[in-house]
Amino acid sequence: MTRRLTARGQRRRQELVEFAADQFASKGYHPTSVADIVDGLGVGKGVFYWYFESKEELFRQILAEAQRDLRRVQRHAIADEPDPVRRIEAGIGASVEWLDRNRRLFVLLEFARTEERFAPLIRMGEEQAVADALPHVKAGIDAGLIRREDPLVLTQAILGVTGHLARVLVLEEGRPAAEAARAAAAFCLEGVLSPASARRRLAREAD
Amino acid sequence: MTRRLTARGQRRRQELVEFAADQFASKGYHPTSVADIVDGLGVGKGVFYWYFESKEELFRQILAEAQRDLRRVQRHAIADEPDPVRRIEAGIGASVEWLDRNRRLFVLLEFARTEERFAPLIRMGEEQAVADALPHVKAGIDAGLIRREDPLVLTQAILGVTGHLARVLVLEEGRPAAEAARAAAAFCLEGVLSPASARRRLAREAD
Amino acid sequence: MTRRLTARGQRRRQELVEFAADQFASKGYHPTSVADIVDGLGVGKGVFYWYFESKEELFRQILAEAQRDLRRVQRHAIADEPDPVRRIEAGIGASVEWLDRNRRLFVLLEFARTEERFAPLIRMGEEQAVADALPHVKAGIDAGLIRREDPLVLTQAILGVTGHLARVLVLEEGRPAAEAARAAAAFCLEGVLSPASARRRLAREAD
Amino acid sequence: MTRRLTARGQRRRQELVEFAADQFASKGYHPTSVADIVDGLGVGKGVFYWYFESKEELFRQILAEAQRDLRRVQRHAIADEPDPVRRIEAGIGASVEWLDRNRRLFVLLEFARTEERFAPLIRMGEEQAVADALPHVKAGIDAGLIRREDPLVLTQAILGVTGHLARVLVLEEGRPAAEAARAAAAFCLEGVLSPASARRRLAREAD
DNA sequence: TATGAATGAGCATTCATTCAT
DNA sequence: GATGAATGAATGCTCATTCAT
Numbered sequence: 009m010t011r012r013l014t015a016r017g018q019r020r021r022q023e024l025v026e027f028a029a030d031q032f033a034s035k036g037y038h039p040t041s042v043a044d045i046v047d048g049l050g051v052g053k054g055v056f057y058w059y060f061e062s063k064e065e066l067f068r069q070i071l072a073e074a075q076r077d078l079r080r081v082q083r084h085a086i087a088d089e090p091d092p093v094r095r096i097e098a099g100i101g102a103s104v105e106w107l108d109r110n111r112r113l114f115v116l117l118e119f120a121r122t123e124e125r126f127a128p129l130i131r132m133g134e135e136q137a138v139a140d141a142l143p144h145v146k147a148g149i150d151a152g153l154i155r156r157e158d159p160l161v162l163t164q165a166i167l168g169v170t171g172h173l174a175r176v177l178v179l180e181e182g183r184p185a186a187e188a189a190r191a192a193a194a195f196c197l198e199g200v201l202s203p204a205s206a207r208r209r210l211a212r213e214a215d
Numbered sequence: 216m217t218r219r220l221t222a223r224g225q226r227r228r229q230e231l232v233e234f235a236a237d238q239f240a241s242k243g244y245h246p247t248s249v250a251d252i253v254d255g256l257g258v259g260k261g262v263f264y265w266y267f268e269s270k271e272e273l274f275r276q277i278l279a280e281a282q283r284d285l286r287r288v289q290r291h292a293i294a295d296e297p298d299p300v301r302r303i304e305a306g307i308g309a310s311v312e313w314l315d316r317n318r319r320l321f322v323l324l325e326f327a328r329t330e331e332r333f334a335p336l337i338r339m340g341e342e343q344a345v346a347d348a349l350p351h352v353k354a355g356i357d358a359g360l361i362r363r364e365d366p367l368v369l370t371q372a373i374l375g376v377t378g379h380l381a382r383v384l385v386l387e388e389g390r391p392a393a394e395a396a397r398a399a400a401a402f403c404l405e406g407v408l409s410p411a412s413a414r415r416r417l418a419r420e421a422d
Numbered sequence: 423m424t425r426r427l428t429a430r431g432q433r434r435r436q437e438l439v440e441f442a443a444d445q446f447a448s449k450g451y452h453p454t455s456v457a458d459i460v461d462g463l464g465v466g467k468g469v470f471y472w473y474f475e476s477k478e479e480l481f482r483q484i485l486a487e488a489q490r491d492l493r494r495v496q497r498h499a500i501a502d503e504p505d506p507v508r509r510i511e512a513g514i515g516a517s518v519e520w521l522d523r524n525r526r527l528f529v530l531l532e533f534a535r536t537e538e539r540f541a542p543l544i545r546m547g548e549e550q551a552v553a554d555a556l557p558h559v560k561a562g563i564d565a566g567l568i569r570r571e572d573p574l575v576l577t578q579a580i581l582g583v584t585g586h587l588a589r590v591l592v593l594e595e596g597r598p599a600a601e602a603a604r605a606a607a608a609f610c611l612e613g614v615l616s617p618a619s620a621r622r623r624l625a626r627e628a629d
Numbered sequence: 630m631t632r633r634l635t636a637r638g639q640r641r642r643q644e645l646v647e648f649a650a651d652q653f654a655s656k657g658y659h660p661t662s663v664a665d666i667v668d669g670l671g672v673g674k675g676v677f678y679w680y681f682e683s684k685e686e687l688f689r690q691i692l693a694e695a696q697r698d699l700r701r702v703q704r705h706a707i708a709d710e711p712d713p714v715r716r717i718e719a720g721i722g723a724s725v726e727w728l729d730r731n732r733r734l735f736v737l738l739e740f741a742r743t744e745e746r747f748a749p750l751i752r753m754g755e756e757q758a759v760a761d762a763l764p765h766v767k768a769g770i771d772a773g774l775i776r777r778e779d780p781l782v783l784t785q786a787i788l789g790v791t792g793h794l795a796r797v798l799v800l801e802e803g804r805p806a807a808e809a810a811r812a813a814a815a816f817c818l819e820g821v822l823s824p825a826s827a828r829r830r831l832a833r834e835a836d
Numbered sequence: 837t838a839t840g841a842a843t844g845a846g847c848a849t850t851c852a853t854t855c856a857t
Numbered sequence: 858g859a860t861g862a863a864t865g866a867a868t869g870c871t872c873a874t875t876c877a878t
Contacts, residue, residue, distance in 0.1 A: 014861065036330040038245035042848060052864040057849065093412075115329055122326035123243035131387070145407070153412045155405070158398070161384065165402040168379025169372050176371045180338070191365070195372040198362070199406035200352070203417045205300075205360045210410045224837085248872055259839040260874085270873065428840065450744040452659035456869060466843040471870065507826075533743035536736050537657040545801070559821070567826045569819070572812070575798065579816040582793025583786050590785045594752070605779070609786040612776070613820035614766070617831045619714075619774045624824045638858080662851055673860040674853085684852065 011059070021059045023049060029070050033112035037067060037119055068129065071120055074113040075133040079140065081106045092147035093154070093197070099141060100170050100196065101189040107174040108185040114175065138163050166196045220266075228266045230256060236277050240319035244274060244326055275336065278327055281320040282340040288313045289347065299354035300361070300404070306348060307377050307403065308396040314381040315392040321382065345370050373403045425473070435473045437463060443484050447526035451481060451533055482543060485534055488527040489547040493554065495520045506561040507568070507611070513555060514584050514610065515603040521588040522599040528589065552577050580610045634680075642680045644670060650691050654733035658688060658740055689750065692741055695734040696754040702727045703761065713768040714775070714818070720762060721791050721817065722810040728795040729806040735796065759784050787817045 013021060027049055031040040042063050046053050060066040085102030086095040107114045117133075120126035141163045148154035154162070170192045177188040201209065220228060234256055238247040249270050253263050267273040292309035293302040314321045324340075327333035348370045355361035361369070377399045384395040408416065427435060441463055445454040456477050460467050474480040499516030500509040521528045531547075534540035555577045562568030568576070584606045591602040615623065634642060648670055652661040663684055667677050681687040706723030707716040728735045738754075741747035762784045769775035775783070791813045798809040822830065 011861085017862070020862080034331065038243075039330070041846080043846090053849080053866095054851080054864055055862080058862065063848065093408075096407075118325060119329035122322050122329070123246070124241060125243075134383075148407070149409075152409055154407050155409050157401070161380070161398045162402065162407050164383045165376050165380055165399070166407070168376045168383075170375075172375025172379065173368070173372055176341075176375075177368065191368045192372070194364070195369065195403075195406065197406045197408050198413065198416070199402065199404045200303075200355070200361050200369050200373070201300075201404050202356075202359055202362045203420070206405065206413060207417065209405070210414065213410070221837095227837090249874085250872070259837095261838055261840090261876090264874070265837065425840085431841070434841080448745065450659075452657075453744070455867075457867085467845095467870080468843055468872080469841080472841065477869065507822075510821075529743050532739060536740035536743070537660070538655060539657075548797075562821070563823075566823055568821050569823045571815070575794070575812045576816065576821050578797045579790050579794055579813070580821070582790045582797075584789075585793065586789025587782070587786055590755075590789075591782065605782045606786070608778070609783065609820065611820045611822050612827065612830070613816065613818045614717075614769070614775050614783050614787070615714075615818050616770075616773055616776045617834070620819065620827060621831065623819070624828065627824070635858095641858090663853080664851070675855090675859050675861090678853070679858065 013059075017059075020051075020055065024056065024059055025066070025070060025073075028066055029112050029116065032067065032070070032119075033115045037116070064125070067116075067120075067126070070113070070116060071126065071129050071133075074110065074117060075129075075136070077110070078103070078106050079136065082137075082140065086144070091153075092144045092151060095144045096141070096148070096166065096196070097193045099144070100166065100193045101186070103170050104174045104178065104189040104192065105185045107171070108178045111179055114179065134167075137167060141166065169196055224266075227262065231263065231266055232273070232277060232280075235273055236319050236323065239274065239277070239326075240322045244323070271332070274323075274327075274333070277320070277323060278333065278336055278340075281317065281324060282336075282343070284317070285310070285313050286343065286347065289344075293351070298360075299351045299358060302351045303348070303355070303373065303403070304400045306351070307373065307400045308393070310377050311381045311385065311396040311399065312392045314378070315385045318386055321386070341374075344374060348373065376403055431473075434465075434469065438470065438473055439480070439484060439487075442480055443526050443530065446481065446484070446533075447529045451530070478539070481530075481534075481540070484527070484530060485540065485543050485547075488524065488531060489543075489550070491524070492517070492520050492527075493550065496551075496554065500558070505567075506558045506565060509558045510555070510562070510580065510610070511607045513558070514580065514607045515600070517584050518588045518592065518603040518606065519599045521585070522592045525593055528593065548581075551581060555580065583610055638680075641676065645677065645680055646687070646691060646694075649687055650733050650737065653688065653691070653740075654736045658737070685746070688737075688741075688747070691734070691737060692747065692750055692754075695731065695738060696750075696757070698731070699724070699727050700757065700761065703758075707765070712774075713765045713772060716765045717762070717769070717787065717817070718814045720765070721787065721814045722807070724791050725795045725799065725810040725813065726806045728792070729799045732800055735800070755788075758788060762787065790817055 011017070024045065028040070028045050031044055031048065035044075042053065042056050046056050049055075056066075060069070082099050082102045086098045089095045089098055117130060121130045138160065142159055145154060145159040145163050145166075149156055149159060173188050173192045173195075174185075177183045177191065178185050198206070231252065235247070235252050238251055238255065242251075249260065249263050253260050256262075267276070289306050289309045293305045296302045296305055324337060328337045345367065349366055352361060352366040352370050352373075356363055356366060380395050380399045380402075381392070384390045384398065385392050405413075425431070438459065442454070442459050445458055445462065449458075456467065456470050460470050463469075470480075474483070496513050496516045500512045503509045503512055531544060535544045552574065556573055559568060559573040559577050559580075563570055563573060587602050587606045587609075588599070591597045591605065592599050612620075645666065649661070649666050652665055652669065656665075663674065663677055667674050670676075681690070703720050703723045707719045710716045710719055738751060742751045759781065763780055766775060766780040766784050766787075770777055770780060794809050794813045794816075795806070798804045798812065799806050819827075
């Protein structure tokens with residue numbers, strides 16, 4: 009495969025990717041047939057197989073592109089920010105925004121995790137995401153800004169909060185991405201304790 | 216349906232539920248056929264349709280039982296605990312432990328969210344989970360132990376951290392559930408900031 | 423596969439084998455679709471895949487059964503015949519008769535030789551046939567009845583004449599099998615030379 | 630069709646014929662797609678349909694050319710040979726050699742026989758081959774060199790031995806064509822009987 | 837209760853052929 | 858002459874479900 013495509017071919021391919029992602033996201037990967045996709049675009053079945061080796065390969069490409077794109081956006085968001093904590097906040101913001109603007113892909117990434125064939129792709133992508141975020145957490149620890157705890161665990165927790173709040177607040181409840189990002193960042197930085205309670209706890213730990 | 220079953224029938228049914236859940240979790244719901252299930256148990260196809268109206272109905276029952284069971288465990292864990300923050304910690308611990316002991320079901324719940332037909336079930340279950348946890352967060356706020364923020368957001372954030380750390384640390388990295396639970400609880404209570412940084416922030420906010 | 427079949431199942435399977443062999447032989451293996459077969463029998467498509475793993479597997483089974491049957495017939499024909507030359511004649515006769523009664527299978531064996539996937543099966547069967555006939559040729563040589571030449575070549579030549587005359591005389595021209603068998607045997611034993619010519623040749627060789 | 634081709638066109642066409650024959654012979658006619666052929670040559674699909682009306686027509690042309698070529702070679706081999714028996718031997722030799730040098734085509738001829746659409750072509754070619762050889766056999770009979778038997782049967786038997794030994798000895802076992810030709814000729818002339826046995830048989834028949 | 841057999845719509849994929857450029 | 862793109866009927870196969878026993 010990996011055909012050399014003309015401009016027209018590029019456009020067709022993109023149409024297919026986009027329409028398929030929509031269908032996969034709304035009906036599920038399995039319940040969406042290749043026929044659904046080509047019929048939806050009003051083209052013959054051969055078109056699909058001209059551009060993709062199989063339904064599965066198309067799905068993998070959608071996943072890979074999604075992960076690539078999210079990563080690109082995150083990197084861009086935190087560039088030129090000297091404070092590591094601010095970098096983390098910026099990353100959270102970029103992620104929530106991306107998930108908001110690419111709801112379809114969010115669902116697909118979650119589905120992919122549930123099937124043996126695709127799970128490795130997702131895990132690799134997630135490891136990449138952790139590897140991307142880890143240095144900033146470590147820098148925060150070194151700068152005395154972040155608690156001296158396993159940075160990997162902290163990073164994962166941040167990713168967990170961000171993903172979950174994005175889904176629930178933005179996708180399900182329809183709140184603005186910025187609000188969810190703010191809430192996620194605040195939670196990640198300070199947790200749930202009240203200032204008084206936190207102070208008491210800090211004092212206790214100082215003993 | 217809802218047949219009256221003999222003791223032997225009960226056992227058969229349970230075998231089917233368990234084996235199907237295993238297969239669904241490892242291969243995916245769609246890639247697992249009814250034939251896979253009955254062949255795996257060495258029984259005829261009629262057996263399946265004696266106990267379940269359809270593959271879909273079986274799956275719904277698995278999901279419902281899973282949600283019921285998780286809820287039961289959480290309730291039990293936090294009973295008799297007067298401190299609301301401690302109740303939250305106990306709930307996190309119980310959840311992580313349950314997810315550890317029921318990995319299959321965890322995956323199934325995540326898959327179910329990705330398909331129109333099953334998503335409502337999951338959303339209902341999650342709303343229930345939030346509704347269960349919410350009072351404790353509110354109690355914490357009222358007692359001045361927890362920050363005066365939208366309790367629904369805080370609750371969701373807690374669920375997000377808990378689920379994600381359980382998956383990553385326990386299921387994927389194989390760490391003990393207790394450790395993941397401790398990490399999740401700590402993160403939820405205090406966030407990532409170092410004591411010094413937190414103090415500074417608190418001081419700033421006090422202005 | 424290799425399902426345990428009830429009597430009814432056995433009958434169904436046989437119907438499929440027979441009808442498919444007919445179709446394969448008259449239209450060709452590839453031009454015969456599974457749909458042709460099941461439609462021809464007025465059954466659903468699932469029936470086919472209940473009894474056979476694939477179209478290819480069915481074809482292999484037809485080939486294997488054909489070779490097994492031909493071999494059985496040949497063995498039976500030459501049993502209890504003390505003279506090796508007579509045994510060869512009997513074998514030729516049995517082969518021609520079988521090919522006459524199983525024209526379909528004859529064509530299928532020939533087709534199978536032309537496709538990489540099936541050729542090994544045919545070659546194995548043919549080696550078996552040679553191995554079966556060889557001892558008789560050797561015995562003929564040892565008894566001074568047959569020329570002292572490479573017995574393998576002689577055996578192959580006999581098989582070649584037999585197969586070809588069976589096809590041309592019996593299948594294509596419709597002559598009786600017995601006649602073709604007689605012609606084949608005569609040719610194999612004496613060749614084409616006239617008595618006078620043969621005598622001269624023998625004399626010359628004796629020098 | 631029958632396009633007037635430039636020199637370059639002639640070469641292109643020949644490339645297609647040759648490559649297709651190779652693929653048909655090794656993978657089979659049906660399993661070889663037009664795409665396989667044009668991709669294998671690195672040209673577009675239009676090229677194929679510029680030179681051939683269809684895949685089937687291409688195959689027919691390959692078959693026709695093969696038969697024409699074999700016939701040409703045989704005729705050439707037996708020219709200027711006054712002895713009819715020697716002519717037959719020469720024909721056998723030429724055939725085996727041709728089959729050796731054109732293995733691909735041998736397989737294709739055999740396949741063609743197994744499919745309704747192509748079988749008539751093959752049968753016509755074979756009848757031609759018989760018609761070509763028949764006069765020599767008849768001449769042998771008239772000259773008292775060959776047994777007074779149905780010359781058609783004798784001719785067919787010769788063709789059968791030749792084809793089979795060429796396939797088995799030369800194509801499958803890799804022996805030299807000349808050796809197979811010698812064996813085939815010897816078998817055709819004298820059969821399998823030993824001189825002594827033949828003499829006895831001749832004596833008996835003289836009664 | 838349970839089984840083997842059967843159904844048939846549906847699926848992913850192939851492929852000979854055509855077409856616009 | 859040649860290419861990439863498109864067509865769409867047809868193919869081998871799957872599978873949830875039903876049925877006769």
